[in-house]
Amino acid sequence: MVEMPLREPELTTNVLRFPPTLPLQLRSDMEESNTVTSILKALRFAAIKHRDQRRKDAEVSPYINHPIEVAELLARVGGATDLVILQGAILHDTIEDTQTTPEELEAEFGPEVRRVVEEVTDDKRLPKAVRKRLQIEHAPHLSERAKQIKIADMISNVQSVTETPPTDWPLERRRDYLDWTEQVVAGLRGCNQSLENYYDQILEGGRSVLDDGRA
Numbered sequence: 001m002v003e004m005p006l007r008e009p010e011l012t013t014n015v016l017r018f019p020p021t022l023p024l025q026l027r028s029d030m031e032e033s034n035t036v037t038s039i040l041k042a043l044r045f046a047a048i049k050h051r052d053q054r055r056k057d058a059e060v061s062p063y064i065n066h067p068i069e070v071a072e073l074l075a076r077v078g079g080a081t082d083l084v085i086l087q088g089a090i091l092h093d094t095i096e097d098t099q100t101t102p103e104e105l106e107a108e109f110g111p112e113v114r115r116v117v118e119e120v121t122d123d124k125r126l127p128k129a130v131r132k133r134l135q136i137e138h139a140p141h142l143s144e145r146a147k148q149i150k151i152a153d154m155i156s157n158v159q160s161v162t163e164t165p166p167t168d169w170p171l172e173r174r175r176d177y178l179d180w181t182e183q184v185v186a187g188l189r190g191c192n193q194s195l196e197n198y199y200d201q202i203l204e205g206g207r208s209v210l211d212d213g214r215a
Contacts, residue, residue, distance in 0.1 A: 185199055
């Protein structure tokens with residue numbers, strides 16, 4: 001029997017196209033390897049961009065912990081396997097909070113990732129109160145991918161404000177923040193029931209902690 005040489009897969013930004021004769025198991029293994037490599041590439045990019053930034057929590061934890069947590073929530077709770085969603089989650093604050101440009105993001109990760117990150121990016125030139133209002137107004141109009149990233153982002157932030165808030169945030173400000181996230185998530189519903197249910201649990205638990213004065 002003559003052995004046919006395996007052709008290399010064609011690599012595009014987010015998709016591997018394999019020759020039709022490639023064995024299914026080998027194809028699956030290569031797809032998994034490509035996904036892992038692409039996620040690690042996004043992690044490295046985000047880690048470099050956020051390297052000098054810290055969260056506003058009491059521990060002043062490294063900022064990169066947040067986008068990692070958002071991606072992990074999407075995978076573990078939301079069951080997300082879409083590479084654009086996972087990369088978008090890891091990169092979701094790079095345009096808003098670092099010197100990253102949309103063009104740079106597209107060059108590294110492709111137009112789909114750029115679009116989903118732009119969807120969840122605030123315009124920092126606007127006053128904070130206006131940005132928060134616009135998040136509520138824009139939420140129903142986001143893509144399904146962006147909605148899921150936004151819910152995971154809200155989950156992460158509610159947990160932080162409940163458990164490790166900024167030291168200068170009084171109790172009332174923390175309660176107001178939780179109320180605001182509920183308004184945002186109201187416009188995001190219908191995209192991922194598991195994420196939505198988990199957000200509801202985290203919100204209820206957070207309110208219970210704050211109302212009981214345990215934090």
